[in-house]
Amino acid sequence: MERKGILILFILLLSWLPTYFSLSHVTASPAIGSTTITIESVADAYVNSSSPDTNYGAMDYVYVKKNSEQRFTYVKFDLSSLPSDANIILAKLKLYLTDIGGYTGNINTYYCSNSSWTELEVTWNNKPDFSSEPTDENYFGMLVFVDRYYSWDVTADVQEDLSQGNLTEVIIRKSSGYAKFQSKEGAHKPKLEVEYSTKPVGKP
Numbered sequence: 001m002e003r004k005g006i007l008i009l010f011i012l013l014l015s016w017l018p019t020y021f022s023l024s025h026v027t028a029s030p031a032i033g034s035t036t037i038t039i040e041s042v043a044d045a046y047v048n049s050s051s052p053d054t055n056y057g058a059m060d061y062v063y064v065k066k067n068s069e070q071r072f073t074y075v076k077f078d079l080s081s082l083p084s085d086a087n088i089i090l091a092k093l094k095l096y097l098t099d100i101g102g103y104t105g106n107i108n109t110y111y112c113s114n115s116s117w118t119e120l121e122v123t124w125n126n127k128p129d130f131s132s133e134p135t136d137e138n139y140f141g142m143l144v145f146v147d148r149y150y151s152w153d154v155t156a157d158v159q160e161d162l163s164q165g166n167l168t169e170v171i172i173r174k175s176s177g178y179a180k181f182q183s184k185e186g187a188h189k190p191k192l193e194v195e196y197s198t199k200p201v202g203k204p
Helices: 002-022 156-162
Strands: 035-039 043-048 061-066 070-078 088-103 105-111 137-141 148-153 165-175 177-184 191-197
Touching: 035 070, 043 061, 070 088, 088 156, 088 165, 105 156, 105 177, 137 148, 148 177, 165 177
Parallel strands: none
Antiparallel strands: 035 191, 043 070, 061 070, 061 177, 070 165, 088 148, 088 177, 088 191, 105 137, 105 165
16 A cells, blocks of 8 residues: 555656746846946926926926826936946836826836926926837836835936936826826935946856
8 A cells, every 4th residue: 555655656746747847947147247326316397288388397396197287297317427338237217106196007208318408497388309109117006105116117218328428208197197206306306226337247
């Protein structure tokens, strides 16, 4: 009886082994030789379609909204602290959410190639154009926590603008409702976290 039990166990083991070895066993090694820095925004403001000539750059918050009116947020970063030969591995735009309302949906970030706008002058009527396709999307569902940072992957945009020295991102809410984030006048400023290297990235 004992021998029969061992035989059954051995058969089960043999039937399980092919499944085990067919699974993907991939492990990620951390990058070495890279540096991560945090860059705070040098300018941020929102623009309002219902008050197209009004500037909101002095506010301690930025706003995105979509209903009968639209409000877009512009955020600018100075990239001069990054080496000109930097290999951008990862870049994340981070905004600190303080209030949100309306339907669930995406808040997207878009690349803007024109960084000549100024915080105390930009309005709906003179705002620079931006890409028609989002760089990244962030879904805000039924349960959203305020008083915390949310992030968007803007690696491609930093790579694009590194030689120009400035990066502008435009943040837009795609569903009805609104969201408020702290501006650079607040305690939790918009920031850009960039991981980069200036030599080939290896593995330990």
